[in-house]
Amino acid sequence: MPKMTDDDFDESTLFGAEAVASIPVPKPVALAVTSPAAESDNPLSKYFRLPGLSVSLPTGGAYFPAGAIELDDAGEVAVYPMRAADEMLLASPDALMNNSAIISLIRSCVPAIKRPEFVSSPDLDVLLVAIRVASNGETMEIQLECPECKKPNTFEVDLPAVLGTMTKVPAVNPLRLSDEVVVYLRPHNMATQGKILISAFRETRAAQAIALDETLSEEEKGARLSVVMERLTDMNLFGLANSVVKVVVPGYEVTNVEHIKQFLGETDKGTLNRLRDELERINSLGIDKTVPAACVHCAHEWEGAIEFNPATFFEDRSSD
Numbered sequence: 607m608p609k610m611t612d613d614d615f616d617e618s619t620l621f622g623a624e625a626v627a628s629i630p631v632p633k634p635v636a637l638a639v640t641s642p643a644a645e646s647d648n649p650l651s652k653y654f655r656l657p658g659l660s661v662s663l664p665t666g667g668a669y670f671p672a673g674a675i676e677l678d679d680a681g682e683v684a685v686y687p688m689r690a691a692d693e694m695l696l697a698s699p700d701a702l703m704n705n706s707a708i709i710s711l712i713r714s715c716v717p718a719i720k721r722p723e724f725v726s727s728p729d730l731d732v733l734l735v736a737i738r739v740a741s742n743g744e745t746m747e748i749q750l751e752c753p754e755c756k757k758p759n760t761f762e763v764d765l766p767a768v769l770g771t772m773t774k775v776p777a778v779n780p781l782r783l784s785d786e787v788v789v790y791l792r793p794h795n796m797a798t799q800g801k802i803l804i805s806a807f808r809e810t811r812a813a814q815a816i817a818l819d820e821t822l823s824e825e826e827k828g829a830r831l832s833v834v835m836e837r838l839t840d841m842n843l844f845g846l847a848n849s850v851v852k853v854v855v856p857g858y859e860v861t862n863v864e865h866i867k868q869f870l871g872e873t874d875k876g877t878l879n880r881l882r883d884e885l886e887r888i889n890s891l892g893i894d895k896t897v898p899a900a901c902v903h904c905a906h907e908w909e910g911a912i913e914f915n916p917a918t919f920f921e922d923r924s925s926d
């Protein structure tokens with residue numbers, strides 16, 4: 607996933623920790639996991655789309671707040687095929703940029719997840735693959751360039767096999783920083799990711815505008831760019847702080863995100879890097895996104911990466 611970065615726009619009103627925390631948690635609905643159609647009195651409702659498959663999630667739902675997900679008796683969620691409307695939203699760059707297209711997609715195709723903004727990175731990969739299976743079938747054609755001879759190769763990926771590589775994300779991830787400090791981590795969720803994406807996009811654009819502004823002296827450019835860099839750093843700390851469940855020190859269990867952000871901002875670089883590495887490891891748990899690849903032109907073998915770009919992931923190259 608891209609990392610990011612600008613201006614007078616107050617993102618905290620959009621995705622901020624405070625904003626997310628203040629969204630009222632809906633009361634658990636007393637319905638079993640059924641199609642939204644079942645709630646309708648439309649005589650056509652029984653002809654609406656049916657779930658294509660059920661999947662378990664790498665986190666097992668551990669990081670969702672109460673009422674945000676309804677797992678079935680097997681601990682799984684039912685996944686429905688995409689509608690034309692879902693596909694259209696995925697073609698909208700704006701909706702993709704802030705994750706709202708993906709949030710709508712999950713709301714439509716995985717109705718058991720009531721609060722898609724709490725879907726974490728490892729779970730999202732699984733859901734995207736499962737939605738693709740429900741919508742386009744079990745195989746996916748991918749194009750990979752051979753790293754040796756640079757020629758294009760087409761591979762067919764067996765998506766149920768990809769789902770079969772799933773490993774679990776532990777519900778509790780402690781990282782000891784010192785004798786007295788233990789940090790508990792969780793994977794990134796869509797809300798944090800969305801805020802970071804928007805912010806990164808805006809800061810990058812702001813930096814470009816400053817660099818191209820001929821009315822500014824070099825000195826003025828430098829000063830303005832350093833303000834942009836400060837905001838970027840602050841956003842990175844926000845992302846990091848939102849992936850910390852709590853910090854435990856003698857006598858205290860700190861969960862206040864502002865206190866945690868301040869602590870991270872005052873932590874030495876080496877320690878912060880350890881934390882980042884561990885977080886990256888946790889975010890990459892779940893399914894294996896590489897496939898063994900062999901070049902048809904030069905027989906070179908390598909580990910190919912499956913591209914999880916939502917803008918192209920659901921295109922079906924093998925049909926029409």
Ligand SMILES: [Zn+2]
Pocket residue numbers: 752753754755756757901902903904905906
């Ligand atoms: Zn080759």
